[in-house]
Amino acid sequence: MKEIGLNKVVQIIDQADNILILGHVNPDGDCVGSMAALSLGLQSTGKKIAVWSDEPLPQKYRFIEMEFEKPCNASADELDLIIVVDTAVETRIGANLDFNHTKVPILAIDHHISVENNFTYIHADQSYAATGCIIFEILKLLKIEISKSIAEAIYAAIITDTGCFAYSNTNYRTFEITLELLKAGINTSEITSIIYNSHSPEYIRILGAALNSLELISDGAGAIMYVSSEMISRENLTNFDTEDFVNYPRSIMTVKVACMITESPDSDTLRLSLRSKTEDYNVSKLARLFNGGGHKCASGARIKESLFEFIPRLRKELENFLKIEHKKLNK
Amino acid sequence: MKEIGLNKVVQIIDQADNILILGHVNPDGDCVGSMAALSLGLQSTGKKIAVWSDEPLPQKYRFIEMEFEKPCNASADELDLIIVVDTAVETRIGANLDFNHTKVPILAIDHHISVENNFTYIHADQSYAATGCIIFEILKLLKIEISKSIAEAIYAAIITDTGCFAYSNTNYRTFEITLELLKAGINTSEITSIIYNSHSPEYIRILGAALNSLELISDGAGAIMYVSSEMISRENLTNFDTEDFVNYPRSIMTVKVACMITESPDSDTLRLSLRSKTEDYNVSKLARLFNGGGHKCASGARIKESLFEFIPRLRKELENFLKIEHKKLNK
Numbered sequence: 244m245k246e247i248g249l250n251k252v253v254q255i256i257d258q259a260d261n262i263l264i265l266g267h268v269n270p271d272g273d274c275v276g277s278m279a280a281l282s283l284g285l286q287s288t289g290k291k292i293a294v295w296s297d298e299p300l301p302q303k304y305r306f307i308e309m310e311f312e313k314p315c316n317a318s319a320d321e322l323d324l325i326i327v328v329d330t331a332v333e334t335r336i337g338a339n340l341d342f343n344h345t346k347v348p349i350l351a352i353d354h355h356i357s358v359e360n361n362f363t364y365i366h367a368d369q370s371y372a373a374t375g376c377i378i379f380e381i382l383k384l385l386k387i388e389i390s391k392s393i394a395e396a397i398y399a400a401i402i403t404d405t406g407c408f409a410y411s412n413t414n415y416r417t418f419e420i421t422l423e424l425l426k427a428g429i430n431t432s433e434i435t436s437i438i439y440n441s442h443s444p445e446y447i448r449i450l451g452a453a454l455n456s457l458e459l460i461s462d463g464a465g466a467i468m469y470v471s472s473e474m475i476s477r478e479n480l481t482n483f484d485t486e487d488f489v490n491y492p493r494s495i496m497t498v499k500v501a502c503m504i505t506e507s508p509d510s511d512t513l514r515l516s517l518r519s520k521t522e523d524y525n526v527s528k529l530a531r532l533f534n535g536g537g538h539k540c541a542s543g544a545r546i547k548e549s550l551f552e553f554i555p556r557l558r559k560e561l562e563n564f565l566k567i568e569h570k571k572l573n574k
Numbered sequence: 575m576k577e578i579g580l581n582k583v584v585q586i587i588d589q590a591d592n593i594l595i596l597g598h599v600n601p602d603g604d605c606v607g608s609m610a611a612l613s614l615g616l617q618s619t620g621k622k623i624a625v626w627s628d629e630p631l632p633q634k635y636r637f638i639e640m641e642f643e644k645p646c647n648a649s650a651d652e653l654d655l656i657i658v659v660d661t662a663v664e665t666r667i668g669a670n671l672d673f674n675h676t677k678v679p680i681l682a683i684d685h686h687i688s689v690e691n692n693f694t695y696i697h698a699d700q701s702y703a704a705t706g707c708i709i710f711e712i713l714k715l716l717k718i719e720i721s722k723s724i725a726e727a728i729y730a731a732i733i734t735d736t737g738c739f740a741y742s743n744t745n746y747r748t749f750e751i752t753l754e755l756l757k758a759g760i761n762t763s764e765i766t767s768i769i770y771n772s773h774s775p776e777y778i779r780i781l782g783a784a785l786n787s788l789e790l791i792s793d794g795a796g797a798i799m800y801v802s803s804e805m806i807s808r809e810n811l812t813n814f815d816t817e818d819f820v821n822y823p824r825s826i827m828t829v830k831v832a833c834m835i836t837e838s839p840d841s842d843t844l845r846l847s848l849r850s851k852t853e854d855y856n857v858s859k860l861a862r863l864f865n866g867g868g869h870k871c872a873s874g875a876r877i878k879e880s881l882f883e884f885i886p887r888l889r890k891e892l893e894n895f896l897k898i899e900h901k902k903l904n905k
């Protein structure tokens with residue numbers, strides 16, 4: 244693995260004619276938007292570009308001008324370059340290809356913290372809110388015109404990864420690039436509406452049931468909410484993504500630490516998500532009590548215990564954690 | 575009432591030394607942010623500025639550097655100018671003053687459609703996403719430096735009125751002004767978090783109960799949701815704001831028209847909110863069936879009927895409306 248700067252990235256891409264673009268598993272708006280913007284931009288210069296994915300393009304991103312092709316090992320050897328976007332972890336690549344046998348150089352472009360890997364080159368810049376922003380910089384350096392379709396793809400990338408400009412990764416360059424995208428004539432509210440108004444009825448119903456389970460402790464400083472396997476099966480689902488449910492208890496004014504527990508459909512495992520509003524309440528410490536870990540404001544754990552046995556244990560540990568941290572702050 | 579341009583607004587403000595700033599009832603982020611930015615900016619030039627309001631500053635806007643004073647008719651005569659921000663409707667002014675007796679000129683600065691009124695001057699520009707953006711333009715024309723506090727106030731105004739850059743009023747100038755605010759060193763994610771993470775536990779619980787009432791009709795094209803007086807009294811509340819609940823059924827992918835019914839605490843009246851995703855389904859037509867009205871994508875009505883008598887009637891009318899509009903679209 245060789246870390247390279249943006250100019251070297253541009254040089255490598257410029258010299259390749261036949262390029263394959265890959266993303267990560269569970270492709271999100273930043274992944275899809277980055278793949279689309281890069282492929283549209285490079286196609287406009289006459290290069291031969293393919294975009295491969297094992298998974299279909301999620302419904303809510305189908306307004307983005309791009310088609311996923313099914314991966315095919317046979318044609319991989321004709322390539323000059325493979326570009327992986329929005330991840331630098333080999334096992335997270337969204338196409339089941341045998342990378343050990345290919346002699347084609349692989350370049351990863353990402354905005355996450357990079358870990359050791361076997362890619363030929365890596366360009367990972369955490370100062371960018373989205374990989375889509377890095378793709379924007381690359382296209383500009385290649386003097387490729389930002390068409391309306393490219394701008395739509397990059398805007399989708401930005402709003403997905405910044406929570407519509409709400410998260411702390413949003414910075415001056417994010418807004419500066421956004422202004423450039425608006426110059427291409429995109430309809431920002433339409434894109435936002437498509438991405439954020441794509442819930443299933445089951446999502447709304449399970450969210451309702453989860454909100455009903457809300458329990459506040461320690462004078463409202465702690466919140467516990469859960470989704471049981473029973474709630475999921477009541478909607479005739481076998482699996483369900485509760486990823487962002489924890490934001491609801493977190494949005495209560497008095498809450499310092501929000502906990503969301505999701506029971507696996509087979510009632511075998513619990514997934515615990517912990518969120519705090521500020522680094523003052525370092526929830527990774529709380530996660531470690533359950534053999535989990537993470538960041539100061541967002542941590543988690545997997546627990547082999549029944550939901551209603553675990554809740555009293557969590558309640559006790561959370562009360563204790565809040566008491567200790569609160570005391571430290573008021574010293 | 576005399577409509578005036580931005581340069582005339584600046585000239586009138588420049589010539590006044592003792593200025594009173596007023597907002598509207600139920601002050602929101604745009605109102606509070608505009609009042610604060612204008613008062614801070616004009617104070618920095620040595621003018622005597624007062625900000626009056628009958629209501630206290632809402633908790634979630636207390637990070638904005640400003641204090642509301644209680645209105646006082648006696649001192650009104652010493653003023654050179656009264657500025658009303660974010661409304662041009664006299665009855666909506668957030669201070670119960672006797673404006674008929676004052677000889678002080680009143681200037682309204684707003685971004686809504688203006689209606690006939692008795693203000694001396696009015697400057698209403700709908701091309702701006704927020705009144706806060708117009709205040710920004712005024713301060714720039716007055717050559718007043720945009721301090722961090724002023725920038726925070728204007729950012730609060732922008733994100734409140736654009737739904738964090740999601741609504742269709744968001745435009746190029748909105749992002750351009752936002753970039754200028756970032757130059758003043760504001761922490762955008764902190765402001766967003768304070769404004770959007772200020773829910774009460776009751777809000778979350780009633781939202782949960784409302785989501786549980788979700789009913790889909792016409793193959794998921796129509797959604798009906800309600801908040802009953804019983805749900806409100808269960809939380810020991812006498813009143814409750816369900817303003818944005820209709821966005822949840824609207825966020826379902828298949829839904830064309832979302833209906834939200836809120837029963838008054840005394841079970842006497844129903845408030846019906848109707849939303850559509852596109853102008854193709856003009857919900858003001860549906861509202862008119864219940865003696866209501868509004869815009870193509872957002873309408874409403876007040877109905878004197880019991881909740882559970884009204885729901886079957888709404889269901890029937892909604893089914894019929896969707897059938898007719900759907901037929902028109904597929905012609």
